[in-house]
Amino acid sequence: VVITAPWLWLPAQIAHDISPSLLRWAGPLLRGGPSRWSPTEFLHLKFPNPLGVAGGVDKNAENVTAWGRLGAGFIEVGTVTPRPQKANLGPLLDRDVPRLAVWNRLGFPSQGLDQVARNLERTYPRRLCPIFVNVGKNRDTPLEEAYSDYVQCFHRLVPWADAFVVNISSPNTARLRELLTPAHFRPFMEKIMNSLELARQTYRLENGPVLLLKLSPDLDAATLEYILDVSCELGVHGWIVANTTLQRPGGVSFPLEGGLSGAPLRPLAEKCLADVLRILGPRRKGKLLVSAGGVMSNEDVAIRLNMGADLVQVYSALIFKGPFFFRQIAGAMAAK
Numbered sequence: 001v002v003i004t005a006p007w008l009w010l011p012a013q014i015a016h017d018i019s020p021s022l023l024r025w026a027g028p029l030l031r032g033g034p035s036r037w038s039p040t041e042f043l044h045l046k047f048p049n050p051l052g053v054a055g056g057v058d059k060n061a062e063n064v065t066a067w068g069r070l071g072a073g074f075i076e077v078g079t080v081t082p083r084p085q086k087a088n089l090g091p092l093l094d095r096d097v098p099r100l101a102v103w104n105r106l107g108f109p110s111q112g113l114d115q116v117a118r119n120l121e122r123t124y125p126r127r128l129c130p131i132f133v134n135v136g137k138n139r140d141t142p143l144e145e146a147y148s149d150y151v152q153c154f155h156r157l158v159p160w161a162d163a164f165v166v167n168i169s170s171p172n173t174a175r176l177r178e179l180l181t182p183a184h185f186r187p188f189m190e191k192i193m194n195s196l197e198l199a200r201q202t203y204r205l206e207n208g209p210v211l212l213l214k215l216s217p218d219l220d221a222a223t224l225e226y227i228l229d230v231s232c233e234l235g236v237h238g239w240i241v242a243n244t245t246l247q248r249p250g251g252v253s254f255p256l257e258g259g260l261s262g263a264p265l266r267p268l269a270e271k272c273l274a275d276v277l278r279i280l281g282p283r284r285k286g287k288l289l290v291s292a293g294g295v296m297s298n299e300d301v302a303i304r305l306n307m308g309a310d311l312v313q314v315y316s317a318l319i320f321k322g323p324f325f326f327r328q329i330a331g332a333m334a335a336k
């Protein structure tokens with residue numbers, strides 16, 4: 001690990017903080033574009049390959065072109081919050097290298113809507129693959145007004161978003177996941193769907209952005225069924241399965257708060273994907289299913305696709321295997 005990934009010598013927080021700037025610097029030196037393997041389509045979107053960058057990697061859309069050059073089939077930027085905000089206070093990030101596990105409680109550090117809009121606008125003409133924009137709420141927005149944060153993001157970012165990802169599944173913003181409970185979900189989601197339609201009409205977008213909901217792997221079976229039923233009824237286009245977990249599987253010893261990702265999340269993420277497919281049944285047709293959580297190798301990618309995911313995403317694999325992960329997977333897929 002040490003020889004192939006020297007950055008693992010750095011403390012997790014420092015590696016996290018400097019990597020966007022390093023990529024911004026190195027980006028223009030990169031050649032090439034998204035690798036072409038198992039290309040796929042959803043509505044008007046064309047994916048050169050089904051493996052993409054998960055939410056949280058390029059929080060401020062600073063490196064969209066670089067990730068395309070590094071071979072990603074799609075890039076999810078964000079989570080974006082309407083107003084700029086800093087990360088939570090206290091310890092934010094840690095790694096368990098032998099277990100390929102990551103712990104974070106960042107809480108949506110974001111340069112805010114206006115800066116992200118400028119970044120997306122600048123790179124838009126050079127984008128190499130579909131761009132998903134993951135949106136969230138500022139930590140000081142009360143839960144009852146959360147929808148207005150999401151709506152502001154839609155209206156400002158809709159010209160550049162191939163898809164919006166509604167993030168109400170992060171464990172690191174107080175009360176956020178309450179929006180995934182029956183007391184809040186339907187009224188919240190109705191406002192979201194109406195405002196997206198309005199944004200679509202305002203900009204006269206024929207192919208309006210796709211709307212995806214990012215799920216938590218910690219939902220109990222009844223709540224998951226409820227969320228999927230309501231989302232189908234309201235016309236959500238698909239789901240990202242899933243975010244980090246508050247559970248602590250696989251013998252990891254991180255603090256109790258904060259989200260766990262990486263290899264120990266794998267069984268939970270696979271179970272969650274299987275549950276979603278089972279609950280949806282025939283309603284799965286015409287929907288987009290994106291699998292995330294513990295994907296660390298080409299075998300993992302193949303398993304998720306074989307299980308029925310349309311697309312797969314990685315974050316923790318980029319921490320342990322580095323930025324050439326997409327090219328490595330493309331090579332392994334081509335050799336099959």
Ligand SMILES: Cc1cc2nc3c(=O)[nH]c(=O)nc-3n(C[C@H](O)[C@H](O)[C@H](O)COP(=O)(O)O)c2cc1C
Nearest residue numbers: 054055056079104242243261262293294314315316
């Ligand atoms: C340090 C870190 C920051 C993250 N930030 C976000 C975020 O801002 N928004 C989001 O939706 N998911 C975020 N995630 C979750 C990932 O997108 C992904 O769902 C999760 O890490 C599982 O995938 P993995 O096992 O490949 O890392 C973050 C994950 C990590 C490790």
